[in-house]
Amino acid sequence: MKNWWKSGAPWIWLNGGAVTISMIMVFGLLLLILVRGFGAFWPHPVFETVYELPGQDPVPVVGELRRSETLTAQAIRETGIPIPEEQLVVTRHLIKMGNRDVTGRDFGYFIDDFLEEWRYPKDMAVLERREWGDFYGTPVRLFEDGRVVAEGEALWSEFQTRVRRANDLFDEIRSIERGAIGNVNFALERVRLDRRRAELRGTLTEQLEAQLQERREHLQADYAVLETRLNELYREVARDTILMRAADGREVTIRLADIVKAWQPNQMSLPAKIGFYVDDFVGFIFGYPREANTEGGIFPAIFGTVVMVLVMSIIVTPFGVLAAIYLREYAKQGPLLKTIRISVYNLAGVPSIVFGVFGLGFFVYLTGGAIDRAFYPEALPAPTFGTPGLFWASLTLALLTLPVVIVSTEEGLARIPSTIREGSLALGATKGETLWKVVVPLATPAMMTGLILAIARAAGEVAPLMLVGVVKLAPTLPIDGNFPFIHLERKIMHLGFHIYDVGFQSPHAEAAEQLVYATALILVLLIVVLNLTAITIRNHLREKYRAESD
Known part of the structure; x- marks a missing residue:
């Protein structure tokens, strides 16, 4: 036994066990997210029953079973x-009842002991509405301008035909x-800013005023x-309109127009x-x-x-x-360089919220305010x-992930054998030519590794983004058909913040649960796709330069 411990085998088994447990936990979490996330879109059956507590009037219940749980009877008695x-x-069921505008609540807990037999009527319908959540009930009559157009079979x-028509009209409206x-509103704002700019510069002539007025009138005519x-x-x-009968007979x-499907x-x-x-x-x-x-989708957040992430990658x-190349290839070795390297390593350990506060103070208020005064005074x-x-959100994340890229690139440069450098110099190449045409291409896979790690971290960050550009709901996308087409000054939505907002700030926690998982x-x-894309590029570059070196 003593020799076995000295051989190091226990530590190998311990490390293997730790890795196995970690992988089981990770895959278990992913499986939970997968099941709960994909399960949010399946059309669950709708049942009706009656809930009758002793000494109280029976309450009709219609809805979908969200989950069941077993509790101690004492906890329910309390x-x-x-x-x-x-x-x-005691078995307790969480039932999604919908009809918030009728009953005042979307979900409810019901004790199984007091529920009658569950029935599944064939004519029970679910209406997903643009407001007030889902509606559960039985269709009675269909009206057009107050006149009955369909009922019965x-x-x-x-009803489905007219819902599709209403959705087509609604899509045209949106x-x-x-x-x-x-x-049109964007163009009108540009006209106002052009006039204000001319006023500040003292170049507002009658001719320019007439041109601006003509543009404004043309846009207002389009708006009309x-x-x-x-x-x-x-x-x-x-x-x-459609007349629906709820569970209580109302x-x-x-x-x-209010029905999505x-x-x-x-x-x-x-x-x-x-x-x-x-x-x-x-x-x-x-x-x-x-x-x-x-409710709804998450396209703006995606x-x-x-x-x-793309803007952050372009910046970082x-x-x-360049920072890694300078530190590895050009900087003089000494105490100052050691201090810089220690600072870079320490920068990687700074809490992300600190970067957010720095970005808000330095980038947004100081730099952004100076840019406004210099270039956008109007x-x-x-x-x-x-x-x-x-x-500013992309720049803050670039600063946050900069140490990862620097360290990864430096390690890649350090792995290039000195014989390659010496061979290039011996053939008459300068140090710059050796660096940019021989060393840097061979270190490209390491650079891509750093970028992969940066993308993985940046895509999941939330805390700093709450301060420097991510909002609950962005009215417009940062890319559209208006010049300059990419609007870096606009606020954006983010999947990580969307999860936080829906999961912890939503007034309807039960309704948001499945949306959080999805x-x-x-x-x-998305992170997997971004990483796989970067890994594919890295592998392609590795094979390319390996073939060229052979």
């Missing part, structure tokens, strides 16, 4: 619910509001045309459920958030995360590589770059 003394455990097919009208079309669309989309009239899960076949699942997942990826981010790569007091935005799954997949 809430005031009468549970027999001989009973030790013909109701559902006609396209005009976010696209055409947004472009779009506004007329919008009013027509709003009248058309408000034409149809009848509620719902505009088809409708389905009857208890009648759906497996292929229909798969088709619904795919459509719902695609809508989640490419849709826009609603209801304080607890777009903002990708753009921010040249600075990190926009003041409204800041252009003197406010958190995409560029968004976390997309964030993990």
Whole structure:
């Protein structure tokens, strides 16, 4: 036994066990996110039953089973619910009931002992609405301008047709509001800033004033045309309504303009459920958030995360590589260089929120304020770059990940054998030619490794971004068709902050639970895709320069 310990085998087994446990935990977490995230889009069956507590009136319940849990009977007794003394455990169900505008709550806990038999009516429908969450009930009549157009067996097919029509009209409305009208407002603001700029410079002539007025009138005419079309669309989309009967018998009239989609899960076949699942997942990826981010899609958050990571990569790569080349190849070895290296290593251990505070103070207020005063005085007091935005968020993350790129690049340069340098110099190349044409290309895979680590960390950071450019809901994307097309001053959404906001700031925690898992799954997949892209590029470069060296 003593020789076995001296051989080092126990430490090998200990390390192997630790790695195994870590991998099991990581894959277990990923599996949990995968199951909960992908399960959010499956059309679950809807049941109806009656909940009757002793001494209280029966309460009809309609909804989806979200989860069940077993608790001690004593814990339930403490809430005031009468549970027999001989009973030790109780099963409790969390049911998504929807109908928040009718009952005042989306979810509710119900004790299994007081629930009657669950029934699954075929005509039970689920309506996903733009506001007030889902509605569960039975369709009664379909109206057009107050006139009944369908009921009974013909109701559902006609209802689905008119829901698709309402969604097409709604998409056109959003396209005009976010696209055409947004472009007109952007152009009007440019006219105002051009006039203000001319006033500040003393170049506002009558001719320029007339030109600006002509541009303004032309844009206002375009706006009037779009506004007329919008009013027509709003009248058309408000034409149809449906009468729904809730679980307690109350009848509620719902505009088809407020319905995103409708389905009857208890009648759906497996292929229909798969088709619904795919459509719902695609809508989640490419849709826009609603209801304080607890409903709808996450496309702005995905777009903002990708753009921010790309801008960060463009900034951090040249600075990190050049700094590493100078420290390794040109700087004189001595106490000063050792101090710089220690500072770089320590910089990697600084909490990320400190970088956020630094970015807010130095980049946003100091640098951004100076840029506004120098280049955008016509926009003041409204800041252009003197406010958190995409560029400052990317720059802060570049500073945060800079030590990773420097250290990785330095290690790559150090692994290049000295014989390669000496051979290049012996053939007559200068030190600069040797560095840039021989050494740096061979160290490129190490540089890409540093960039991969930087991307992985930057994509998941949240704390500093809350201070320097990421918001709960960004009204516009940072890239559009208006010059200069990439708007670095705009605020963005981010998947990490979206998860934090929905999970911890949402007024409806139960409703947001599945959305948190789904968004976390997309964030993990996005990081994997970004890393795989960088790894593919690194491997290609490694094979390329290996073939050239052979």
